[in-house]
Amino acid sequence: MLSLVLLYLTIFAYSEAQQGQIKETKMTVYFQDFSGGPKATVIEITGQPDGLLSFTKFGAMFCTDDPVTEGFDENSAQIARAQGLYVTSALDGSNTHVLISIVFTNDEYKGSTLEIQGSSAQFERVREVAVVSGTGKFRFARGYATFETIYYDHTLHYAVIQCNVTVLHY
Template sequence: MAVNSIRLSLLMFLAMFITSEAELGQPKETKLTLYFQDYSGGPNATVVQITGQPDGLLSFTKFGAIFCTDDPITRGFDPSSAEIARAQGLYVTSALDGSNTHVLISIVFTSEEYKGSTLEIQGSSAQFERVREVAIVGGTGKFRLARGYLTFETIHYDATSYYAVIQCNVTVLH
């Protein structure tokens, strides 16, 4: 009797394990290209410095400077392109020489198939490099349990209007 009980318990345990593995399956890979519309000055600024801003100009290379962002993210390069998400979070200039920022950003999807989902971005960004790579450390909604990486590349900058377009290429497993 005890042997049959052990066998039945083992069989039930294996059935639960096999079912759980089958339900989880392999992670899905999603690739996206997004465009951050970044305004670091003027009346419609989407990036503001919250420490060490004595003269009103942003000090991206000053060690310890902290910035808060809420950039619109669009489907295309043009700022009038459809907004599909917001980039909300913080940047901290974390290298003594100002070369790196630590990025903590949530990409909050606001439209289409990913509405209500987020991707959580964290890592060191070498701000003087043409292409910067940062980790995707999590997500919610359709991106639950996300992991992956993304690259940032500033593809347009107008110093007179403090406006930049940052192309973001996302590769995420979820």
């Protein structure tokens, strides 16, 4: 039994040494979110007969594939895609459960991901959720992300959501 414990400790110490020092990365990115029209990047999975999205209906489920840009403007450089699910998880419609992968496409982080999960109080100006993991350059990431809708055009069903991310990773 003692030999198994020593083997485990040796493997663990070797793995830690291979990972290197923990780094902190902070970034601000912008989700370009279209909830309707020909450029829709968010659709309701549960489907409404009239085609209108019901973000406050308990149990409503949405799939998203938003372009993520380095700047506020829709035409700024795209650096990632925000792909995943939102589920309205509060009976009164006040919270959504967020499961999002930020999948990086830019040269610096290409192929790396940040995995975001948690309850998001959708009527709050700033919503905070956990970064629970990552891959590639963000391997073993942990931290948090805040979301703030900084622009919304009701007629175009278009929103710009600022995402501030702070993560620790190897």
